[in-house]
Amino acid sequence: MTSNASAISIENLTYSFRQGQPVLSNLSLQVPQGSIYGFLGPNGAGKTTTMRLLTGLLPQQGEHIRFFGQSLSTQLPALFHKVGALIETPSIYLHLSGLDNLRVVARLRGISEKLAMPALEWVRLEKAAHKKAGQYSLGMKQRLAIAMALLSGPELLMLDEPVNGLDPAGMVEMRELMKELNREKGITIFISSHLLHEVEKMCSHIAIIHLGALRFEGTMQQLGEQAASEKSLTITVDEAVQWLEKVRENHPLAALVQPDKIQLTVNSRDEAAAINRQLVQAGASVFELRLQNGLEEWFMELTGKQSNITA
């Protein structure tokens, strides 16, 4: 294991494709070794650009990226001996069998081809080893790609939107695999995604990016605390339009999300109960009160977008 330095360290990373239009502005983050680090942001936030910069597919303008304490540019391409990357759709050779795909990667990395079969076993593909990869299902292809990324036993795994296109069962499987790898082998995992709830379920650390700038970085616990300070309260009430005015007296940001539902953010359960009492005492017919932990809202607020996110 290398020094205590972060697996990945980004400092003041700025990048623009065209003059005056920065895609990333002063981005800084630290990925601790042994963590599962989620890199979250809506589409177009700059995640893919960051991934490409991290993998050297785009060149940096300056020296802002370090892996294991050393500058990225000095370590390319040898860095990939200890780093595995999986960018967007699985890149595999459809005309080769699953096993042969792994043998290709083994040769590229200069390691023994005997490691190929065990890698297939990790991702439970040993039965389809000799089948042409073109005949694999999407889930199988994904798993094969992960096996290829893990082949040389890397210390760091970088994944870009790994669960794209998977069905819910596939997503669960992927999630469990990541957690197992992290737990059993101590691999640092860096995942970029736009799926808040997936990230929520498996990551130990999280960073949120929007419009090229970092909005939040911290552990899941810290995230919970941040989000927890803002809960989402949904009130189903008769003649909601009329009562909206009343609620807005104390909570100007309350909004009508459906003809009979008012939504607003509160800081605690007591606050929720107080609003309920206020409405009932004023004569409203309250049918339902729902209190959510507010992560989604907080996220949306951070990223200034309406909810388009699937749970």
Added chain:
Amino acid sequence: MNALLYGFKNAWQAEKLKIKGSHILLLTLVMGTVFPVLKTIATFFESSFNIGNAQDRLPFNFFEDEFNSSVPGFGFFFFPMALILLVARVAAIEHKTDTWKLIETQPVSRLSIWMVKWLMSCLLSAMVILVYLVFTILFTALTIPLQEIHEAATFGIPVKHLLMVGARLWIAGLGLLTIQLGLSIIIRSTVWPIAIGVLALIITNIAGASNEMIASIWPYSITGYTSRFPDGSEIGAFLLPSEWQGLLWVLLAPLAFALYNYRGYLRQSFRFSKTWGVSIFSLVLLAIGSWWIQRPGNLDLLENRTVIAGKIEAEKLPDSVEIYAMPLEFRIKTVAVQPDGSFHAEIPLTGSVEQVFVRTGFNFGIEVYAGRGDSLYLKWRQGTKPGLQNIKVMGTAIATNQFIRNNRNSWSSVGYYLENPQRLPAPPVFYKELLEEWQGKVEYLGEFRTADGFGLGSTMRTLQEKLISVNYLQMAYFSYPEKRNLPLTDTALINAFTIIKPILAKVSDFDSSLVGWPAYHEFLRKWVVKDLAAGLDKDSAYLAVLLTQAPGVTRDRLLYDLSVSQLNTARDSTSRSTILSNASNLQDQRFLASLQQKNGILNRLRMGQPAPLFSAHTFDNEDVTLANLKGNYVAIDVWATWCGPCKTQSPLFERLAGKYKDYPVKFLALSVDENRNAWNRHMATNTSQILQWHAYGLQEIRDLYGVESIPRFMLIDPQGRFVNAQLPMPDDANFELLLRQALGLKAEEG
């Protein structure tokens, strides 16, 4: 390991695995065999039309011959096509699922990735060529039992030749390979790079067909250029200039790599000066190198000497080599042939380009062109039959000789019109086309290159320009008006003549540099007297003008030529005497002597002159002479076993012999075969009834009877005097007419 090529070996191993699982190896096999298969099928259809076997040939290697005839098809189309397809497939392995991002996130440098693809393409290119070589030989061998093969063929497999051609093709194709690989990697589609490649291939082959310079530069036509010269360099270089050019195109690789490496962020990448710097530097090298290669080569001339040397290969080596100045046929040098077949002659030439005839004995000779300072080397293979020879002319005058040989019968649409007068257009149209054609031919003088890139020297170019101009002036001022029945004073013509002024500017009257060329003499003879009124004696007028020129070489040659021409058409000895007295103005005694000799022969062959006696023998080895046949008319057929036209005429001769067997005329077939055995063989199976003699002294026959070419027919009267020393051929009705006249018979009815 060098950081630039980090992981190269690993990448190569990985590439091998990828290729093995794909269809690329199969494709290589197919592309290498397609052409041999097609060619073999074509051979089946064309062998029924094959009449080439009837001709005599020097011993040749059958496989090499078949291979050389197949290479152009491979080099022009099938090989470039194979490269385009294979290279596209090599790149497409990664395009399908964008495994580029897979391999670019492995511990392998970008340069290694690109170089591995390039090397793999080079390897596949070599494999295609090897498959082609092997299968060509295989299929050629398979067709042997099914074809009639020339008896002079030998059957060793020419491994060295095959490998040399293969290597040159491979090198020539490297440029195309690099460009196509670059395109196939940068354009992430399987179809588009192939489409672009095919388009480039078609366009360049069409353009290259009309302009040789394009063909030897442009990467898509270079392999075709190589295949036109399967024997390669004529000066012993390993590569032809066009093949070096093919190699130079590989210098586009850094640019192709840069475009791959910086894909997606080209504008920012200009900050990374190293790769772009290398690319630009390579482009500059490419430009300079190409300019250097495409310059016409020049060979150093000797000082004030002209050398004709060479090496003769023959079963029976001749004793000496004779060199004649043409077209005068003056012998200027004789040298001995060494035991190893080599010979070396220094000759005095004054002009910049002169025509010279080099021969050994009567049966083998060649016209070559040389000027002062040239050094020629002849590789001469002589066969067993007269005229069966193969000569390669090398040395400083190589471009001149090749040019003249190749362009002897170059197409002229204007000439075609003149031969089909019903299609002749009106003057303005005709002369405009004539001018354009002339311009084209003159331009070509600058474009002509031998395989090794040698062009015509400036003196040769000037000379050829003048000769071409003479040719076109001849057509413009004489052929066209004659065919159209227009006098030179016709107004339409005179207007049209202004169109061709540029041509006229190139040629002057009595140009001394042109006196070695008969075409100029013919032209001058008409030109000088063109404005003479009709009906006056043109030749006298020409002679008068000629005699006003200053005495010297120019006047002498023109005068000699005029005299010879007049001698041959003179009717009687009186006119011949007149000609000779006019010719006394000649300064060079050799010309005078030559005229007198010609006159002598003609006089001797006059009707009524005694036919000179020659010595000959019969098949039974009995010595005979013409005197033996006194008392009868004698019709003589001078022939030889190796003479093709003789074989056509002899049967007719014999038929006439049968027809007139009851008349007092003997028919004699006189063979002038140098090879007694050949005549013996003929006699062994001969069934004709006429006299068959074989002459002893061939020089005798030539000198006494002025026999320049055979067959030659003569008629002698019963007193041994000439009736006619040069009868028309038996297939001409006049032959029999003259015969009947001599016998006192009237012409036949019907």
